[in-house]
Amino acid sequence: MDIDENDKAKEEPTKTKTTTATKPKKKPTASASSESASVHPVMSLAQDIHKLTMIHNGKLSAEDATAIIGCKPEELLEKVMTRVGTGGKSLEEAMKENEAKYKPSGEGDKGNAAKDTTEKSDTEKEGEPLLSPSLYRHLQSTLSYSSPNALTEDNLNTLTSHHETILKHLNEAVTTAKDEAGDMEVLHAYMDIARYSARCSTKESALEAYDKVIALPKLSVGKKLDAHLEMARVSSFWGDYKKMKETLDLAAKAIANGGDWDRRNRLKVYQALSFLLVRDVEAASKLLVEGIATFSCAEMCGYPEFITYAIVTNLLFLKRTELKKSIIDGSEVLQVAKDIPVVIQLANTLYECDYKAYLHTLVDLQPHLIANRYLQPHAGYLLRELHVLAFQQFLDSYQSVTLESMAKSFGVGTEYLDVQLSRFIAAGRLTAKIDKFGGVVETNRPDWKNARYQEMIQKGDLLLNRIQKLGRVVDL
Numbered sequence: 001m002d003i004d005e006n007d008k009a010k011e012e013p014t015k016t017k018t019t020t021a022t023k024p025k026k027k028p029t030a031s032a033s034s035e036s037a038s039v040h041p042v043m044s045l046a047q048d049i050h051k052l053t054m055i056h057n058g059k060l061s062a063e064d065a066t067a068i069i070g071c072k073p074e075e076l077l078e079k080v081m082t083r084v085g086t087g088g089k090s091l092e093e094a095m096k097e098n099e100a101k102y103k104p105s106g107e108g109d110k111g112n113a114a115k116d117t118t119e120k121s122d123t124e125k126e127g128e129p130l131l132s133p134s135l136y137r138h139l140q141s142t143l144s145y146s147s148p149n150a151l152t153e154d155n156l157n158t159l160t161s162h163h164e165t166i167l168k169h170l171n172e173a174v175t176t177a178k179d180e181a182g183d184m185e186v187l188h189a190y191m192d193i194a195r196y197s198a199r200c201s202t203k204e205s206a207l208e209a210y211d212k213v214i215a216l217p218k219l220s221v222g223k224k225l226d227a228h229l230e231m232a233r234v235s236s237f238w239g240d241y242k243k244m245k246e247t248l249d250l251a252a253k254a255i256a257n258g259g260d261w262d263r264r265n266r267l268k269v270y271q272a273l274s275f276l277l278v279r280d281v282e283a284a285s286k287l288l289v290e291g292i293a294t295f296s297c298a299e300m301c302g303y304p305e306f307i308t309y310a311i312v313t314n315l316l317f318l319k320r321t322e323l324k325k326s327i328i329d330g331s332e333v334l335q336v337a338k339d340i341p342v343v344i345q346l347a348n349t350l351y352e353c354d355y356k357a358y359l360h361t362l363v364d365l366q367p368h369l370i371a372n373r374y375l376q377p378h379a380g381y382l383l384r385e386l387h388v389l390a391f392q393q394f395l396d397s398y399q400s401v402t403l404e405s406m407a408k409s410f411g412v413g414t415e416y417l418d419v420q421l422s423r424f425i426a427a428g429r430l431t432a433k434i435d436k437f438g439g440v441v442e443t444n445r446p447d448w449k450n451a452r453y454q455e456m457i458q459k460g461d462l463l464l465n466r467i468q469k470l471g472r473v474v475d476l
Contacts, residue, residue, distance in 0.1 A: 037299045038230055040130070040199035041237035044302070048080050049139065050373035056143050059376075064367035077143065084136050085151050087129030094129055095162045102166050102196070133159045134202045163200050170196060183218055190216065191227075198230065203238040207231055221258040225251055225267065232270050233300065241277045248274050262296055269297040269306070276309065276374050279381065285313035292332050304339035307332070309374065311343045315350060316385050323351060342368055350390060356411030358390055388429050391421065395432055400442045403434070414439070 048069075054060035055073045065073050086094035133156040139145060151159075170193045177185040194209035210231045214224055228251035235244035248270055255264060272287035288310040291297075295306055311327055318326065327333055327347050337344045342364050349358040362383060369379035394406065407417045421441065424430045431444045 037226065038195040038198060039299065040195060041234055043233065043237065043300055045080065045083065046237045047305075047373055048076060050376070051371050052077055052080060052143055054370055054376065060367060060370045065371065068367060068371050077145065078147065078149075081136070081139060081145055081147070081150070082129075083127075084130050084132055084139060086131060089129070091151070091155050091158065094131060095159070098131060098162070099166065102169055102192075130199055131159055131163070132200050133157070133163075163196075166196065167193065167201075183216075187213070187216060187219070187223065194227070194230070198234050203234060203240065206234045207243070210234070221254055222260060222263060224254050225259055225263050228254060229263075229266065229270060232274075236273070241274070245274050245278070265291060265294045266297045266300075269295065269300055272309070273300065273374055276313070277377070279378050281313050281378075281382075281385075282317055284309070285317050289314050289318070289326055292326065292330060295332075304336040305372075307336050308340050308343050308368075308372075311340075311347050312369075312375065312382060315347060316389060320351065323347070346386075350393070353393070355390055355394060355409050359410055359412065362386055387420065388424055391424060391430055395430065395441065395443045398441075398443060400440050403439045403441060406441060 051060065051065060051069060052073065055062060055065050062073050065076075069076055071079075082088050089097075136151060136156060140150070170189070173192065174186065174189040177189040190209070190213045194206060194213055197206040197209045210227050213219075213227045228247050232244045232247040232251070235241070235247060248267070251267055252271070255267060268287045268291055272284045272291065275281075275284035275287070288306070292307065292310055295303055297306075301309075311333070314323070314327060328351050333344075342361060346358065346361045346365060349355075349361055365386075366379065366383060369375045369382060375382065390410075394409065395401070403414045403417060407414045410417065418434065418436075421430065421432070421434060425432055425434070433442050433444060434440075435442060
């Protein structure tokens with residue numbers, strides 16, 4: 001029997017209860033398997049670290065950052081470093097509290113080993129200090145952090161020794177579980193090591209610990225997928241996107257052999273963000289729009305953040321009718337509209353053909369793209385594509401239009417518009433030409449019917465040639 005059998009029985013009532021409770025349209029909540037996922041590494045913390053990095057590198061102004069995060073950058077930096085360190089407590093107090101959580105169970109508790117290890121992960125709240133010396137050193141270096149309250153190198157070395165002691169206890173629990181308990185207890189003991197490493201240790205240590213979990217015999221598809229997803233999250237947190245993609249590819253192969261609907265939906269969110277990181281925006285957009293109504297991946301990103309990704313990517317690919325149905329009038333989208341006003345305004349102004357307001361919204365959107373770790377590497381690309389989208393939509397309505405009239409619609413000068421259109425026309429992004437003397441833009445609509453006919457003829461000839469070659473081979 002696979003290790004997961006008992007967990008499946010426990011999850012079923014939770015799913016039923018969630019389904020009943022969400023009949024009225026509400027924001028998606030965490031599902032059964034999502035709730036059992038480790039809170040570490042915390043992806044909201046990764047977003048905060050990214051914002052601080054952009055501010056430190058001069059790519060995000062302090063004014064824009066303050067408007068986005070709701071506090072001064074200095075306050076966010078102090079908050080992040082406190083969180084990564086001891087949480088504002090003394091080093092001794094923080095280590096004492098951490099040690100109490102992972103103290104080995106007494107003799108009388110051996111029979112409840114699986115229950116205890118599960119409850120440990122439940123006590124790991126998102127607000128608890130990470131006590132991570134490796135991450136603390138990294139941030140001290142990259143963000144040039146110096147403060148009277150900063151941990152010293154001796155403090156960090158003490159924390160490293162403390163974690164080695166805790167991991168020794170957790171490894172002893174693995175040995176005890178193998179000798180005195182069953183497969184489920186062994187799984188929980190290994191997961192404790194992996195999740196502790198994901199919280200306090202290095203990327204390499206965490207991935208190695210998860211590899212040991214996946215290597216366990218009799219591991220069900222569900223538990224294997226959980227481990228793969230947590231590995232992908234560790235890789236994403238540390239910026240190793242190649243490893244993230246490799247892990248998700250393994251997860252996709254694993255779930256092909258089975259797996260429940262909830263884990264499949266969560267995997268789609270991970271895959272969508274992975275596609276986004278490598279600029280496969282079209283593939284990401286399809287998975288994101290599918291996940292709007294089924295989102296349950298709160299450990300990876302918040303729902304407003306997920307809707308932001310869905311809107312920005314799908315504006316580039318959805319037809320107007322689908323955009324209206326899925327984005328503009330989508331009930332799930334409207335529920336979080338107040339949390340993401342800039343992105344909502346972007347979609348509405350494009351749909352309503354209010355191009356002047358649309359360009360103003362693009363200006364407001366830029367710092368939000370820079371402040372997001374998934375969108376920032378592609379901010380220039382996305383803004384360019386969103387410009388092309390508006391120009392193409394406007395020109396589709398006319399056979400010819402004056403530069404002055406078009407410039408007035410977009411709220412820009414004719415010289416600026418001329419430069420922008422020339423650039424996109426030269427790149428083959430817009431099917432139009434500019435009559436500079438007459439000050440007119442003429443659209444050259446491609447003859448799709450003739451193009452498809454010619455393509456069909458060419459493919460037909462190729463198919464006939466292959467059939468003739470095959471016929472000669474058969475005759476021989």
